[in-house]
Amino acid sequence: MTRLASIDSLPDANPGSLRRFLHGLPGVDEVGARGRVDALGTRSIKNEAKAWAIDLSIRMVDLTTLEGMDTPGKVRAMCAKAVRPDPTDPSVPSVAAVCVYGDLAATARAAVGDRVHVAAVATAFPSGRASLEVKLADVRDAIDGGADEIDMVIDRGAFLAGEYARVFEEIVAVKEACGTAHLKVILETGELRTLDNVRRASWLAMLAGADFIKTSTGKVTPAATPPVTLVMLEAVRDFRDATGRLIGVKAAGGIRTSKDAIKYLVLVNETVGDQWLVPDLFRFGASTLLNDLLLQRQRMATGHYSGPDYVTID
Amino acid sequence: MSDETGAPAGAPTARVEVRKTYKLFIGGAFPRSESGRTYEVVAADGRFLANAAKGSRKDGRDAVLAARKAQPTWSAATAYNRGQVLYRVAEVMEGRREQFVADIVDAEGVSSSDAALQVDAAIDRWVWYAGWTDKIAQVLGSANPVAGPYFNFSLPEPSGVVAAVAPQESSLLGLVSVIAPIVASANTVVVIASSARPLPAITLTEVLGTSDVPGGTVNVLTGEAGEIMPWLASHADVNALDLTGINDSALAVSLERDAAGTVKRVRRPSPDADWFASPGLSRLRAFVETKTVWHPLGV
Numbered sequence: 001m002t003r004l005a006s007i008d009s010l011p012d013a014n015p016g017s018l019r020r021f022l023h024g025l026p027g028v029d030e031v032g033a034r035g036r037v038d039a040l041g042t043r044s045i046k047n048e049a050k051a052w053a054i055d056l057s058i059r060m061v062d063l064t065t066l067e068g069m070d071t072p073g074k075v076r077a078m079c080a081k082a083v084r085p086d087p088t089d090p091s092v093p094s095v096a097a098v099c100v101y102g103d104l105a106a107t108a109r110a111a112v113g114d115r116v117h118v119a120a121v122a123t124a125f126p127s128g129r130a131s132l133e134v135k136l137a138d139v140r141d142a143i144d145g146g147a148d149e150i151d152m153v154i155d156r157g158a159f160l161a162g163e164y165a166r167v168f169e170e171i172v173a174v175k176e177a178c179g180t181a182h183l184k185v186i187l188e189t190g191e192l193r194t195l196d197n198v199r200r201a202s203w204l205a206m207l208a209g210a211d212f213i214k215t216s217t218g219k220v221t222p223a224a225t226p227p228v229t230l231v232m233l234e235a236v237r238d239f240r241d242a243t244g245r246l247i248g249v250k251a252a253g254g255i256r257t258s259k260d261a262i263k264y265l266v267l268v269n270e271t272v273g274d275q276w277l278v279p280d281l282f283r284f285g286a287s288t289l290l291n292d293l294l295l296q297r298q299r300m301a302t303g304h305y306s307g308p309d310y311v312t313i314d
Numbered sequence: 315m316s317d318e319t320g321a322p323a324g325a326p327t328a329r330v331e332v333r334k335t336y337k338l339f340i341g342g343a344f345p346r347s348e349s350g351r352t353y354e355v356v357a358a359d360g361r362f363l364a365n366a367a368k369g370s371r372k373d374g375r376d377a378v379l380a381a382r383k384a385q386p387t388w389s390a391a392t393a394y395n396r397g398q399v400l401y402r403v404a405e406v407m408e409g410r411r412e413q414f415v416a417d418i419v420d421a422e423g424v425s426s427s428d429a430a431l432q433v434d435a436a437i438d439r440w441v442w443y444a445g446w447t448d449k450i451a452q453v454l455g456s457a458n459p460v461a462g463p464y465f466n467f468s469l470p471e472p473s474g475v476v477a478a479v480a481p482q483e484s485s486l487l488g489l490v491s492v493i494a495p496i497v498a499s500a501n502t503v504v505v506i507a508s509s510a511r512p513l514p515a516i517t518l519t520e521v522l523g524t525s526d527v528p529g530g531t532v533n534v535l536t537g538e539a540g541e542i543m544p545w546l547a548s549h550a551d552v553n554a555l556d557l558t559g560i561n562d563s564a565l566a567v568s569l570e571r572d573a574a575g576t577v578k579r580v581r582r583p584s585p586d587a588d589w590f591a592s593p594g595l596s597r598l599r600a601f602v603e604t605k606t607v608w609h610p611l612g613v
Contacts, residue, residue: 307549
């Protein structure tokens, strides 16, 4: 796909400057994006390459539980699984992080210690409908609880209404509240409707200081789709070319099978290169994906098909 | 009129026959083999009949997934409801009687009256097993006398997902005699049809697809049992094996050994059964687990 020829000058926080920049980004060829994704999706990854991809995918998982019915016990059980995904096989790596609601960050931190990261969703997740003070208090709560990664949602209403500066300032304020914690900005691409908007929101988030851009909350369908992820990866690549900074991408929601996960890895490799094939720069937000990765891993280790009786029920 | 169409009057062009593409039956749908392979099916007299899909181990895996997904729904349906559904299979088969007869005549090289006997027996067998669905618990279960203030019941429950091989010779009656008892006792099944005579089985899938049997309850693969079965025998998500159609005893032994790895129930009957004989309860009894419940008296 085409690269942006060059970014003459990055905008400042001035509303007019932001708008001119974001609306000056070239439009996304949606048919082309789908075609590219479909073509890359046919790559066949087998044997040693598959084994490598499965282990890498496990290391990239943000093991997630974001339900109203989450209990401290459930979070602790999930944390145990995050550290040691398959208790029968110590060669299985730990996942990248656990992802919980802010009030459970302390429980998660106590359970995992410093063995995996603790990500907490904040800023009135998942809708993002609250005042800035409330959102910042939400972030500080999560940080106090021990979260070292914050998954914030953008105000999609403001974004769609064209109030880019408001979204920008919110991200800047949250980033400041995060301190040393990593900030992942959830674009909720299912609500942005067009790939043009996905490109604009990606740039907006990166300009405002995001360390990661994340597709979705997982509460809206469609969640992560390959074309959306492709557009975000391209934005990340162009941002690196323009600024030299490396921004991570997190595909969250709707990725359930190892096959899907491997397709995403191919997409990453072919769009931004293998530099991004590390847990610090690419993540999967998922709950059921890990079980399927484990089943595939067991299948490759034992030579026979495994079944859901041989992994934990989450 | 004839001048306008360019065809001479009174000489209609020969109609081009619409040939069927034979496919697998997995999860209520008719997919091609994942491997893209097909094999030639010939009639008993050696005449070419059709190309059928040659299932691979991945088709087997997909079928097990479908069967596992269907298992909770099928076993949670009331026994009475399962009986109605199986009876409906018999009804729909009756409507396709002529097609089944023609398929069997081609496949087995028997006379059409012998084939008709086989079709009738297969339809009757569905009805027979349909009647058994709500009687299995009474016959195989029991109220057990115990020395204490308890009711004590034993009840049959389905084993789960059964991988079966249909008989190689009896292309329809043998197949029905294998799968009907498995689904009647609330299991779901992945069955590999007769390798040389798969067409009656394929016609049966079209019946199953249109007779209220929930998708995934019965999954039919065509191809070589010797290629697919080792993967199903060692598959950790298969609960039981029915090796009726395995004629090669060395293969059967190796399948039994594979099945032991995950303690599957295995049924390996004598290969030359008389399919017209009354089936008895042995097949209904084969794939159930007995659960015994103690319940305090007087509460």
